[in-house]
Amino acid sequence: MTSVSMPETGTSVRRTMPALDWVLVLALLAVGGAVVRALVFTPADAMLGAVQRLLYVHVPSAIQGMYVACTIMAVCGGLYLWIKDERLDRIAESAAEVGFVFLSVVLVTGAIWGKSSWGTAWAWEPRLTSALFLWFVVLSYLVLRDAIENREARARLSAVLGVLALLLVPFIHMTVYLFRGLHPEPLALKPGKPDMSPEMLTTFLIANLAFMFLFFALVRVRYQWASMRDERAALEQA
Amino acid sequence: MKLFSVSQASASVTTLRVEPAAESYAKMQGSLAESAPAPQRTGPPDTTYYMKLGYIVAGVIFFAYIVLLMRRVASVRKQS
Numbered sequence: 001m002t003s004v005s006m007p008e009t010g011t012s013v014r015r016t017m018p019a020l021d022w023v024l025v026l027a028l029l030a031v032g033g034a035v036v037r038a039l040v041f042t043p044a045d046a047m048l049g050a051v052q053r054l055l056y057v058h059v060p061s062a063i064q065g066m067y068v069a070c071t072i073m074a075v076c077g078g079l080y081l082w083i084k085d086e087r088l089d090r091i092a093e094s095a096a097e098v099g100f101v102f103l104s105v106v107l108v109t110g111a112i113w114g115k116s117s118w119g120t121a122w123a124w125e126p127r128l129t130s131a132l133f134l135w136f137v138v139l140s141y142l143v144l145r146d147a148i149e150n151r152e153a154r155a156r157l158s159a160v161l162g163v164l165a166l167l168l169v170p171f172i173h174m175t176v177y178l179f180r181g182l183h184p185e186p187l188a189l190k191p192g193k194p195d196m197s198p199e200m201l202t203t204f205l206i207a208n209l210a211f212m213f214l215f216f217a218l219v220r221v222r223y224q225w226a227s228m229r230d231e232r233a234a235l236e237q238a
Numbered sequence: 239m240k241l242f243s244v245s246q247a248s249a250s251v252t253t254l255r256v257e258p259a260a261e262s263y264a265k266m267q268g269s270l271a272e273s274a275p276a277p278q279r280t281g282p283p284d285t286t287y288y289m290k291l292g293y294i295v296a297g298v299i300f301f302a303y304i305v306l307l308m309r310r311v312a313s314v315r316k317q318s
Contacts, residue, residue: 058292
């Protein structure tokens with residue numbers, strides 16, 4: 001437990017910053033359970049073999065990194081531009097960084113899966129290229145934040161970039177329908193029934209919940225750290 | 239491969255003796271059976287290596303980020 005006094009208000013804010021966050025530990029256990037279920041208790045695909053089990057990491061990471069993280073970046077960024085609350089900026093920043101990690105996992109596991117199934121780790125086809133483009137946009141969001149000293153300008157400019165990043169997401173989702181490419185169409189995020197056996201679908205849903213839990217647990221820790229960092233910076237300036 | 243052969247035994251009548259197709263096919267099958275590899279295993283391809291590689295790399299990325307986050311948290315705790 002640490003005590004930080006805010007110079008602008010004169011009040012003392014007590015914040016907890018444990019060495020190991022129990023929510024994060026629970027999230028890691030949930031992901032571990034989902035992975036064990038995927039590797040041990042879920043049958044492999046009849047056509048692709050064992051590599052199809054990468055689905056339970058690749059797709060949940062894509063959902064968190066692309067849909068959830070970019071939505072949080074854009075919504076919190078847009079709200080920041082409106083009400084100028086620094087907490088919104090910190091949430092957007094935290095979601096962007098954690099989303100960047102998830103997007104990196106998507107690109108790497110996708111390349112490994114592609115090497116096995118397509119014979120090549122990378123192809124300049126619409127889905128892969130647009131996902132790589134989003135990865136660069138989120139990376140530029142983080143680099144931009146690091147490069148600007150002024151907190152207000154940093155929050156304002158990165159909020160605009162966060163809103164722009166979200167505009168890419170529907171386009172990336174539709175690439176498999178709009179263009180001919182190697183990447184298959186979604187198995188679950190589509191109208192109609194998912195193209196999976198009941199065991200695979202159950203594991204897929206569990207993996208999605210577990211990775212969503214991990215995403216928010218990481219964002220929570222990242223947000224707490226950013227709050228402490230900003231308060232310390234405010235104290236140093238005072 | 240010669241599937242059909244012309245017999246010149248009765249040149250006066252010029253008859254054609256056609257080797258029975260079944261006999262020729264049996265010979266071909268026999269020669270193929272001698273050189274053919276063992277029948278391949280049916281079922282999905284063995285892609286376990288790629289599955290393991292994918293899970294390990296994903297685990298390393300998540301682990302590295304969590305370590306980075308914990309180091310930041312430890313740094314903040316040390317300053318306070």
